[in-house]
Amino acid sequence: MSEVLVLIDHVEGAVKKPTYELLTIAKRLGEPSAVFIGPADKASEVADKVKKYGAEKVYVIDDAPLKGYLVAPKAEALQQLAEKASPAAILIPSSAEGKEIGGRLAIKLQSGLITDAVDVQEGPVTTQSVFAGNFTVTAKVTQGTPIITVKPNSAAPEESEGAAAVEEFSPTISDGAKTAQIVASQPRKATGRPELTEAAIVVSGGRGTGGNFEPIEALADALGAAVGASRAAVDSGWMPHSFQVGQTGKTVSPQLYVANGISGAIQHRAGMQTSKTIVAVNKDDEAPMFELVDFGVVGDLHTVLPAATEQINQRKD
Amino acid sequence: MQVNIVVCVKYVPDATADRQFESDNTVDRVGVDGLLSELDEYGAEQSLQIKEKAGDDTTVTALCVGPEKAVDAVRKALQMGADKGVHVLDDAIAGSDAIATSLVLAKAIEKLGAETKVDLVVGGLASTDAGMSVVPAMLAERLGLPQVTLAAVVEFQGDQVRIKRDGDAATEVVGGTMPLVLSVTDQSGEARYPSFKGIMAAKKKPLDVWSLSDIGVDASEVGAGAAWTEVVETTARPPRTAGEIVKDEDGSGAKALTEFLASKKFI
Numbered sequence: 126m127s128e129v130l131v132l133i134d135h136v137e138g139a140v141k142k143p144t145y146e147l148l149t150i151a152k153r154l155g156e157p158s159a160v161f162i163g164p165a166d167k168a169s170e171v172a173d174k175v176k177k178y179g180a181e182k183v184y185v186i187d188d189a190p191l192k193g194y195l196v197a198p199k200a201e202a203l204q205q206l207a208e209k210a211s212p213a214a215i216l217i218p219s220s221a222e223g224k225e226i227g228g229r230l231a232i233k234l235q236s237g238l239i240t241d242a243v244d245v246q247e248g249p250v251t252t253q254s255v256f257a258g259n260f261t262v263t264a265k266v267t268q269g270t271p272i273i274t275v276k277p278n279s280a281a282p283e284e285s286e287g288a289a290a291v292e293e294f295s296p297t298i299s300d301g302a303k304t305a306q307i308v309a310s311q312p313r314k315a316t317g318r319p320e321l322t323e324a325a326i327v328v329s330g331g332r333g334t335g336g337n338f339e340p341i342e343a344l345a346d347a348l349g350a351a352v353g354a355s356r357a358a359v360d361s362g363w364m365p366h367s368f369q370v371g372q373t374g375k376t377v378s379p380q381l382y383v384a385n386g387i388s389g390a391i392q393h394r395a396g397m398q399t400s401k402t403i404v405a406v407n408k409d410d411e412a413p414m415f416e417l418v419d420f421g422v423v424g425d426l427h428t429v430l431p432a433a434t435e436q437i438n439q440r441k442d
Numbered sequence: 443m444q445v446n447i448v449v450c451v452k453y454v455p456d457a458t459a460d461r462q463f464e465s466d467n468t469v470d471r472v473g474v475d476g477l478l479s480e481l482d483e484y485g486a487e488q489s490l491q492i493k494e495k496a497g498d499d500t501t502v503t504a505l506c507v508g509p510e511k512a513v514d515a516v517r518k519a520l521q522m523g524a525d526k527g528v529h530v531l532d533d534a535i536a537g538s539d540a541i542a543t544s545l546v547l548a549k550a551i552e553k554l555g556a557e558t559k560v561d562l563v564v565g566g567l568a569s570t571d572a573g574m575s576v577v578p579a580m581l582a583e584r585l586g587l588p589q590v591t592l593a594a595v596v597e598f599q600g601d602q603v604r605i606k607r608d609g610d611a612a613t614e615v616v617g618g619t620m621p622l623v624l625s626v627t628d629q630s631g632e633a634r635y636p637s638f639k640g641i642m643a644a645k646k647k648p649l650d651v652w653s654l655s656d657i658g659v660d661a662s663e664v665g666a667g668a669a670w671t672e673v674v675e676t677t678a679r680p681p682r683t684a685g686e687i688v689k690d691e692d693g694s695g696a697k698a699l700t701e702f703l704a705s706k707k708f709i
Contacts, residue, residue: 132537136611146525155520172707194616195589195590195591195616196579196589196591197582197583197589199530200583201517209542220610221575221592221609221610222609222610223610224575224576224579225575225576225578225579225589225591226579227576228540228544228574228577228578228579228580228583229579229582229583229589230575231541231576231670232541232544232580232583232584233578235670236670237539237541237669237670237671238540238541238574238576238670238671239671240575240576241573241574242504254679255572255573256461256571257457257586258676258679259461259678259679260463260676260677260679261676261679262467262673262675262676262677263673263674263675264671264672264673264674265671265672265673265674266670266671266672267669267671268670269670270523286571301586304587304588304589304622305588305589305590305616305617305618305620305622306616306617306618307614307615307616308604308614308615308616308617309507309608309614309615310613310614310615311612311614312611312612313611313612313613325582326708348703348708349707358446366594366608367608368631372457372570372573373567373627373628378709381703381708387541391457391458392457395457402706402708403682403685404699404702406695406699410687410689415687416682417682418682418685418687419682419685419686420685420686420687420698420699420702421685421686421687421688422687422688422689422690422695422696422698422699423687423688423689423690423695424689424690425506425690428690428693428696429690429695429696429699430696431696432693432695432696432697433695433696433699433700433703435695436696436700437703437709439709440700440704440709
């Protein structure tokens with residue numbers, strides 16, 4: 126069986142959940158080989174993690190010579206690894222960087238690229254959600270090595286013990302790939318809440334919050350959810366852009382999405398329409414968001430949410 | 443200082459219209475009203491701001507690949523203030539994927555560069571139709587230029603460009619030396635509306651239409667037939683069944699909400 130390369134999603138060696146989802150998908154297509162581009166001293170720790178989700182091999186690429194530069198060196202490293210391993214497919218997390226790596230890699234390997242897959246089955250045949258979630262598209266790569274970027278929450282991680290044989294790989298990085306220099310990097314402040322794109326539950330606020338996100342955050346914490354925001358709330362300066370859900374922000378597909386004081390413009394719907402269950406609270410009973418909901422409350426979020434939060438916390442006790 | 447800027451603009455179906463697929467599974471680009479992709483307006487805006495800072499010698503060329511009606515996207519950029527437009531129009535391009543589109547753009551940029559060296563290639567965050575967000579990276583790969591992408595803030599001094607980028611896990615400052623490929627997000631600053639004067643002036647601005655042979659691309663390299671991916675099926679998402687909506691009266695809303703969440707086992 127051919128190898129399937131999975132680029133590990135991590136921050137300084139701390140492996141993120143989408144990695145396990147990708148490994149689970151890779152098992153459907155062949156033998157999962159995890160690719161760790163990161164600090165070499167974290168390699169064995171990372172190998173232990175991916176071993177539990179079926180990684181048969183772990184390629185370790187020390188990022189010391191790469192990490193000062195944007196995207197291009199990682200694409201070069203993956204190209205050289207792919208030429209050596211001849212994988213059946215390459216799976217990459219569908220982050221901003223992941224998609225840019227995929228784009229460059231596709232041209233280097235003369236291979237087809239599919240981005241933002243929400244499912245990948247044998248073939249590989251991918252499923253994507255397009256036009257603000259109004260259409261589902263299935264597609265396949267017809268030339269070269271299929272390169273597929275996969276969105277978070279696209280598979281339930283399945284544990285299965287792999288061999289996780291560590292193999293060091295040292296790519297040759299060209300000078301041409303070292304031209305966009307990362308001058309400074311400020312890690313995002315941890316919120317203590319789940320990552321927005323990976324969360325099972327997202328509680329969002331919009332213009333209707335009037336800038337007060339306390340009721341949103343309290344409900345999110347009661348539900349163990351991530352906090353999101355509409356573009357109106359971000360443009361008003363109430364929340365940082367990293368919280369924005371929608372066409373120009375993050376696309377989320379959680380089990381539960383709670384939209385509060387969000388009218389439901391197409392741009393916002395594009396980012397959340399594929400959520401499994403949708404709930405809205407809004408004063409305006411004509412808000413388009415109510416067309417999408419499984420359950421809606423016409424009312425003021427400033428009274429409904431605190432009361433609901435209290436009741437939820439009581440139930441948990 | 444003279445900076446020769448090429449800004450890539452895409453013509454897309456209006457996101458607020460009823461977007462559809464053709465029977466061959468390509469995006470319907472004719473039956474639905476189209477416009478300049480909103481996210482490319484930010485690229486045009488930043489290009490114009492760079493021109494304003496760098497001085498009048500700077501030229502901004504709006505470059506578009508697309509069907510006949512796509513000229514509207516170029517016109518909009520000209521109305522905003524771009525100096526000239528190039529529309530690559532060829533029947534063979536229909537159905538091209540991002541790989542082929544990036545090839546056509548790269549060849550057109552090379553042709554422009556043969557006249558005057560191109561210093562900056564500017565793009566948006568993503569198109570509002572396919573939305574892959576990969577073309578700027580592909581252009582950097584094809585043109586062998588530094589990739590300085592997804593800028594929330596753009597600064598430049600001489601031939602040095604510095605951007606702030608909200609990366610996946612960190613906020614980064616990325617720097618590069620022109621010539622380079624720059625892409626900007628909707629955080630980079632509100633795009634201007636064309637003024638009446640701008641609209642009138644745009645009518646007199648040069649707008650070249652190039653075919654594939656003008657830029658040295660063979661028809662077999664583009665179009666649906668040359669795509670390295672194939673759509674198997676497109677399915678309209680079934681409309682969501684109407685949910686239950688309650689009106690909050692004296693705390694009934696919170697209670698009903700809690701009951702609903704509990705019934706779905708979210709609590």
